[in-house]
Amino acid sequence: MTAPLIAITSGEPAGIGPELCAVLAAHEWPVRPVVIGDLALITARVACTDRHVAVRAFDASQPPVPGMLDVLHVPLDVASEPGVLDTRNAAYVIRTLDVAVEGCRSGHFAAMVTAPVQKNVINDAGIPFTGHTEYLADQTQTPRVVMMLAGEYGEPRRWMRVAVATTHLPLAEVPAAITPDLLEDSLRIMHKDLRDKFGLVSPRILVSGLNPHAGEGGHMGREEIDVIQPVLDKLRAEGLQLIGPLPADTLFVPHQLERGDAVLAMYHDQGLATLKFATFGGGINVTLGLPFIRTSVDHGTALDLAGKGCADPGSLIAAMNCAINMLGYRS
Numbered sequence: 506m507t508a509p510l511i512a513i514t515s516g517e518p519a520g521i522g523p524e525l526c527a528v529l530a531a532h533e534w535p536v537r538p539v540v541i542g543d544l545a546l547i548t549a550r551v552a553c554t555d556r557h558v559a560v561r562a563f564d565a566s567q568p569p570v571p572g573m574l575d576v577l578h579v580p581l582d583v584a585s586e587p588g589v590l591d592t593r594n595a596a597y598v599i600r601t602l603d604v605a606v607e608g609c610r611s612g613h614f615a616a617m618v619t620a621p622v623q624k625n626v627i628n629d630a631g632i633p634f635t636g637h638t639e640y641l642a643d644q645t646q647t648p649r650v651v652m653m654l655a656g657e658y659g660e661p662r663r664w665m666r667v668a669v670a671t672t673h674l675p676l677a678e679v680p681a682a683i684t685p686d687l688l689e690d691s692l693r694i695m696h697k698d699l700r701d702k703f704g705l706v707s708p709r710i711l712v713s714g715l716n717p718h719a720g721e722g723g724h725m726g727r728e729e730i731d732v733i734q735p736v737l738d739k740l741r742a743e744g745l746q747l748i749g750p751l752p753a754d755t756l757f758v759p760h761q762l763e764r765g766d767a768v769l770a771m772y773h774d775q776g777l778a779t780l781k782f783a784t785f786g787g788g789i790n791v792t793l794g795l796p797f798i799r800t801s802v803d804h805g806t807a808l809d810l811a812g813k814g815c816a817d818p819g820s821l822i823a824a825m826n827c828a829i830n831m832l833g834y835r836s
């Protein structure tokens with residue numbers, strides 16, 4: 506049986522994504538990784554690492570070779586220097602995503618794993634882009650997806666999984682964005698994917714409040730009473746195991762976290778700051794609710810490290826393992 510192909514988009518060319526791809530050839534996988542990016546760029550950046558990895562153009566008719574990185578060539582628009590952003594390569598970054606999306610939709614790829622992109626340079630180039638999460642939802646006409654980050658922490662090792670109800674939007678716009686529909690859809694998507702793709706038979710979800718002390722009985726904001734609580738009541742009546750709304754500052758203390766399998770936080774930094782404090786470097790990001798599997802690293806482009814060969818590949822390995830597990834393979 507031939508191993509399923511996994512597309513790995515190499516991300517911002519000036520960042521650490523291209524060199525991190527070296528680890529894909531240095532590891533043995535039950536799947537076949539195919540890096541999407543510029544062949545010369547990947548070759549040069551992989552050479553910056555101390556891994557002895559050769560690079561070749563991907564050819565599906567050729568079997569995989571240990572130590573050889575397969576690259577599906579998507580040409581850069583201009584040469585890229587490590588750490589130096591160039592808006593002229595923004596369209597290239599988008600093209601790498603489009604190749605992966607098209608391949609996942611057609612069944613050519615079994616999943617996609619993304620290296621980080623520099624969101625501001627894509628916008629500076631005139632391409633509206635808030636993140637992979639929103640872009641992939643748009644490209645697949647999926648009305649609602651959920652961003653969830655996860656990683657192992659503590660001794661003995663435990664999983665922390667944190668999803669966010671709102672993703673990349675200014676903080677001032679968060680309260681209005683938290684609607685009953687958004688919360689209901691997000692919780693349904695989490696429940697389904699945690700059960701079907703993460704093997705949790707009856708997932709328990711901790712839901713944070715929005716305001717300090719979860720609104721202090723309505724004296725510090727009413728979103729908990731007017732929006733969050735009614736949604737939780739409705740879904741609990743259907744059998745979903747939901748705990749909250751909980752004050753976000755104490756939700757992450759160990760005895761509270763142990764009551765759930767995952768957290769739904771109301772906004773990006775409310776949930777992800779703690780997650781990254783506990784798991785950075787080995788965590789993953791997964792888009793729930795998409796018609797195909799997409800996982801990602803937990804970090805950004807790290808322009809300060811690009812081209813130095815010292816960036817930690819732990820999160821890319823974890824993102825590969827997560828995709829592999831979601832596909833039902835043992836990683």
Ligand SMILES: NC(=O)C1=CN([C@@H]2O[C@H](COP(=O)(O)OP(=O)(O)OC[C@H]3O[C@@H](n4cnc5c(N)ncnc54)[C@H](O)[C@@H]3O)[C@@H](O)[C@H]2O)C=CC1
Pocket residue numbers: 521619620621622623624625637790801802803804805806807808809810815816817818
């Ligand atoms: N999935 C994605 O495409 C993501 C993209 N980003 C983008 O990355 C850009 C930079 O974001 P920042 O907030 O500066 O975060 P960052 O993760 O790039 O950097 C934060 C710190 O962590 C270090 N770091 C990051 N990855 C590392 C690794 N693999 N090994 C060792 N050290 C590492 C960096 O050197 C830096 O000191 C932004 O444009 C942001 O939008 C951020 C997060 C995810």
Ligand SMILES: NCC(=O)COP(=O)(O)O
Pocket residue numbers: 635636637638639652777790801
């Ligand atoms: N902090 C996670 C993050 O910003 C990743 O976003 P995305 O590009 O995966 O949507």
